[in-house]
Amino acid sequence: MDRTPLPFRPPLPRRLLRLAAGQAVPLLALAVCAAGLLGFALLADMLEDGEHRFDEALMLALRQPGDAAQPIGPPWLALAMRDLTALGGIPVLGLLSLVALGYLLLARQGRAALLLLVSLPGGLLLNTLLKQGFDRPRPALVAHLVDVQTLSFPSGHAMLSAVGYLTLGALLAGAAAQRRQQGYIMGAAVLLVLLIGASRVYLGVHWPTDVLAGWCLGAAWAMGCWLVLQVSGWRRRDR
Template sequence: MASIGARLRELAPAGHRRWREFNWSQFVVLAAVCVCAGGLFAFARIMDEVAEGETHGFDQAILLALRNPADRADPIGPLWLEIMMRDYTSLGSHAVLGLMGVLAFGYLMLVRKHLSAGMLVVSFAGGMALNSLLKFGFARPRPDLVAHLVEVHTASFPSGHAMLSAVCYLTLGALLAGVAPARRYKTYILATAIGLTLLVGASRIYLGVHWPTDVLAGWCLGAAWAMACWLVVRGGVLWMQRRADRAGAGQGVPPPGPPPG
């Protein structure tokens, strides 16, 4: 069956193949726009509810559900789960994310992806600055309902680990998926980026250092910021490709095929 499918694809007209690639590309851009707009809308709603104090019951119920009713300093589950969550939460720390950002920036510069490298810096630095400003503006206290299982020193809303892990992993995932040779690789990369983001945020709630709405807000805003930066990079790449196509057409050089989806 696989050979028959491959043969049919070879026999398909070139225009039909380009149409399918175009539609897939447009779908990806539309999905990114929806994530960006939806993330901003959801963040605004959560922010409004938190400011009015209407999420307190929800936050308390989640935190208490993750602790031993007889001892709020004891999280549910075996000891190895607590140890794993302590390790997982470090994947969203400034040190780890900053190191990953520096390594990714160096690679992008080596392969001469200067626009992507520049937007990576803007994405990371802008996300950190935005998170710090929001924490300072809201100054929401950390949960005092349960014991903190790791040390914390900043305000609670929005979760820096959740937001910055979304910025880091989703930005890197989008950039890597853009150069992956097949859709199954793109899907794997994006699923891994989303999984890491969710894991870091969930660990903050389990460890008792964030209200659940802090993490939800961080995920929403981080995803929106990451997709906005990716859309800017994609727009810049397409603009440069079209500029090169026009220059090549003026010199009688045939334009290249469509960019990968």
């Protein structure tokens, strides 16, 4: 009679926990994608219903009482906001993406390079189509502190900065050795995205809901692109 002990198998709940821990990053990305799409849908529904009280109250709170042309805070704050908002523009994001793309191609990181090639241009196209579809004008409630030409919803700076900096942050975090380094990189990327979006409201060129919608959709688009490429990589390794 064979008395060879059977291999130990941990209980099912423990195996499920280990499986979930091993897939924590993809699950988190999927959750961000789903939450972003839901948030955008809710904000778009508010826009269709004509809800503007939140937008108007917050924009007026960022202006001197009785003077909608003067923002709150010292003069240097408006200058700092102009500098911050430029970080979410196409020239800066495009230049950073090209520099990162060149490095990835030299390092023969084809899948990471493809992520950059898909995420930012695709996000720009999607944002342009949505602006035309919603056709929301820029706010006229307060004075604009920078020149703007396009439509308002969703914010291109908020959306594209979320796409660009979260994508670059995810690529840098993937190369980091320690979790605290990864957390620092992603935290810095998120903080930069938040500051850029906040600058658009402070400068009076976007309603707050424009920026919230841009954040939601930008995060969803960035994580969605990342998930698609990850899934394609897993399938390639399984063959």
